[in-house]
Amino acid sequence: MLTVQHLTKTYGETIQYQALKEINLTIEDGEFVGIMGPSGSGKSTLLNLLATIDQPTSGEVLLNGQNPNRLNPEQIAQFRRRELxxxxxxxxxxxxxxxxxxxxxxxxxxxxxxxxxKQKLKEIAPRLGIETLLKKRIAEISGGQAQRVAVARAMIHQPNLLLADEPTGNLDTKSSKDVMGLLRQLNEEEKATIMMVTHDPLAASYCKRIVFIKDGQLIHEISRQTSQKHFYDEIMVELSRIEGVDNEF
Incomplete structure (x- = not known):
């Protein structure tokens, strides 16, 4: 599905900052992968490169064998609309x-x-529980409902890869759980391939695999083997280790 090979991103000319360093990552069809790490670790940079919003300094991104960075601007826009x-x-x-x-x-x-x-809307709206909201304006619905609408928009054209950037960042706890449960349902029932950047360990515990990034490098990954609660605990331990936090308290 997605293959990232020797991906680097450097900003600046006189004074250079290397945001990503030799990233290698593979996401298989039907996976639900979370990207976690401290602020400034390179999470958003990686997402922007995968989303074709930014161009890598070196290395390549392949989605089903196709490198979108070799396309012209019009083709990239079409790729983004159809594949992502x-x-x-x-x-x-x-x-x-x-x-x-x-x-x-x-x-x-x-x-x-x-x-x-109309047919695709008829199919997706009930699955996301928003069929009664279709005629409303965005200002008339809640944050949790708005994020459901955003997920429906992201999925209606059946993209090969769904990219989620802190999807629960503006939601309360209940709405966050609802949205994450929805993403997990899409992954398990619709076989949607999802990559999510998040700082929230509870949201991350809905994933099947977590890849940790620090200082522009992928440093570790863990996969869910048992319960969501156990996976959440594993994520907390790993975040404490990566961020150098004393976990005795």
Whole structure:
């Protein structure tokens, strides 16, 4: 599905800062992978490179064998719309559009037939529990509902890879659990391939695998073997070790 080979990203000319150093990562079809690490570790830089929002200094990103960085700007935009889905901390929904219009926006931009858009909307809205919200404006729904709408928009065109950037960052505890449960359901039932950047260990415990990054390098990874509670405890121990926190208290 996704292969990252010797990926580096350096910013600046006179004074250079290497944000990513020789990153190698593989995500298989149907995986749910979390990326964690301290602030400034390179999480967002990695996500931006995978999302084709930024270009690597060296190395390559391959999605199903295709390197989007070799495409021209128009082709990259099309690649992003068709191959990738995005869920952001701030939802990034269009306030002037209805819930329905926000969800079908990727299909609209791709010139899809109205009949196809209606059918896909009819299929996805009930699965995400938002079928009663379709005619409402974004200002009329809660944060948790808005993030469900964002997930529906990200999934309606059945992307090969869903990229989530701190998807629970603006949500309360209940809404966070609802959204993470939804992402896990999409992964398990729809076989959606998901990569999520998060600082929240509870959100991370919904993943199947966690890759830890520090100072621009992937340093460790753990996989869920038993219960979610046990995986959460493993994540907490690893974060304490990486961040140098005394865990005796």
């Amino acid at each position: 889905g995005f869920v952001f901390q701030s939802f990034n929904l269009m306030p002037t559009l209805t819930v329905e219009e926000n969800i079908i926006l990727p299909l609209t931009l791709d010139g899809e037939k109205v009949s196809v858009m």
